[in-house]
Amino acid sequence: MIKAENLVRKFGSQVAVNGISFEVKEGENLILLGTSGCGKTTTLRMINRLIEPDSGTVFIDGVDIRSRQPEELRRGIGYVLQNHGLFPHYTVAENIAIVPRLLHWKNTDIRQRADELFHKLNLDPSIAEKYPTALSGGQQQRVGLARSLMVNPPVLLMDEPFGALDNLTRIAIRHEFKALDELVKKTLVMVTHDVQEAFEMGDRICLMDKGEIKQIGTPEELLFSPSNEFVSGFFREQRLQLELKSVLVTEILPGYPEKEITVWEKMEALLHIRNDDSLEEQLKIEDLMRAFLAYKKK
Ligand SMILES: Nc1ncnc2c1ncn2[C@@H]1O[C@H](COP(=O)(O)OP(=O)(O)O)[C@@H](O)[C@H]1O
Ligand SMILES: [Mg+2]
Incomplete structure (x- = not known):
C-alpha cells in the first residue's frame, strides 16, 4: 500500500531523515516512534508531499507519488495533527466541510456524513455551529479526526494526535479511536514519542533515532528480540507493562x-x-x- 524507499531529507546542514525505508500493508497501523527531533514528522510529511525528499521515493499502491498532483494526492490521505489543525475563524461545520466541498459534495451529503462521524466520535451535533476555541481539547481532537475522515480516505497520517491532551483524556480518546470502526480498516501511519501509545495502537513499530531506523517490527519483536542496544535500552523502564501490552x-x-x-x-x-x-x-x-x-x- 505505502512503500518508502531510502528517504533522505536535509534542512541546511541538518540531516533530518537519513535513509528511511519501510512498507505499510493495507489496513495496517505503523507507528513512527522516537524522541523529539529524530525525524518522525519529516518522514510522515514526505508521504503526503508536505515535504519533498532530497532523495528516495514514496509509492502508494505502486505509484510514485511525485507523478501525482500534491492537492489531489492529499485528498486521498487524511492528516491529523497534534494541535488539531482546525481553522479558528471557521465553525466546526465549515472546518470539516473543506475537502468535501472541493470534491463538490452536496450540502445534504456533507451534513449527513458529519452527523454520522459526530455520532461515532461521541460529539454532540450542536457542536457544528461552534468555533474551535469554544471546544475542549478532547473535542477539538475528535473534530480534527472527523475532518480527516469525512471523505473516507484509505490512508490516514496522524502526527502526535493525542499529544496536546491531558493524561486521562489522552488514554480515554486513544481507547475510543482504537475501537472506531472507521479506523480499523484504514492504512494508518502514526507518529508518537509515547511508548505506551505505540504499543497500544501499532501493528508494527518503526523505532527511529537521529533520522535512522533502529528497528522495525511488531511490538513483540522489538521487546523480545531487540536487534541492538538502543532498542533494548529504549524500552527498559516500561518493560513489564509493554510486555503485557504486546x-x-x-x-x-x-x-x-x-x-x-x-x-x-x-x-x-x-x-x-x-x-x-x-x-x-x-x-x-x-x-x-x-x-x-x-x-x-x-
Ligand atoms: N523546517 C525545518 N527547518 C529546519 N530544521 C528542521 C525543519 N523541520 C525539521 N527540522 C529539523 O529536523 C530534525 C527532525 O525534525 P522532525 O522531523 O520534526 O522530528 P520529530 O518529529 O521526530 O520531532 C530536527 O532536528 C529539526 O530541528
Ligand atoms: Mg514531530
Whole structure:
C-alpha cells in the first residue's frame, strides 16, 4: 500500500531523515516512534508531499507519488495533527466541510456524513455551529479526526494526535479511536514519542533515532528480540507493562475464546468488573499472570 524507499531529507546542514525505508500493508497501523527531533514528522510529511525528499521515493499502491498532483494526492490521505489543525475563524461545520466541498459534495451529503462521524466520535451535533476555541481539547481532537475522515480516505497520517491532551483524556480518546470502526480498516501511519501509545495502537513499530531506523517490527519483536542496544535500552523502564501490552491472551492460554485481546487489556477488563463474580475474576487475574510468567520463561 505505502512503500518508502531510502528517504533522505536535509534542512541546511541538518540531516533530518537519513535513509528511511519501510512498507505499510493495507489496513495496517505503523507507528513512527522516537524522541523529539529524530525525524518522525519529516518522514510522515514526505508521504503526503508536505515535504519533498532530497532523495528516495514514496509509492502508494505502486505509484510514485511525485507523478501525482500534491492537492489531489492529499485528498486521498487524511492528516491529523497534534494541535488539531482546525481553522479558528471557521465553525466546526465549515472546518470539516473543506475537502468535501472541493470534491463538490452536496450540502445534504456533507451534513449527513458529519452527523454520522459526530455520532461515532461521541460529539454532540450542536457542536457544528461552534468555533474551535469554544471546544475542549478532547473535542477539538475528535473534530480534527472527523475532518480527516469525512471523505473516507484509505490512508490516514496522524502526527502526535493525542499529544496536546491531558493524561486521562489522552488514554480515554486513544481507547475510543482504537475501537472506531472507521479506523480499523484504514492504512494508518502514526507518529508518537509515547511508548505506551505505540504499543497500544501499532501493528508494527518503526523505532527511529537521529533520522535512522533502529528497528522495525511488531511490538513483540522489538521487546523480545531487540536487534541492538538502543532498542533494548529504549524500552527498559516500561518493560513489564509493554510486555503485557504486546502479548495476546491466546499466546499464553491457547484456546482462549477472545482472539485479539492483549494480556494488559484483559487485566484491565477484569479489574473493572465489580459484581458477584468478582472473586472468581480475581482468581483469573492470578491465573493470567501465572500463565504470562510461564510463557516468559520459555
Ligand atoms: N523546517 C525545518 N527547518 C529546519 N530544521 C528542521 C525543519 N523541520 C525539521 N527540522 C529539523 O529536523 C530534525 C527532525 O525534525 P522532525 O522531523 O520534526 O522530528 P520529530 O518529529 O521526530 O520531532 C530536527 O532536528 C529539526 O530541528
Ligand atoms: Mg514531530
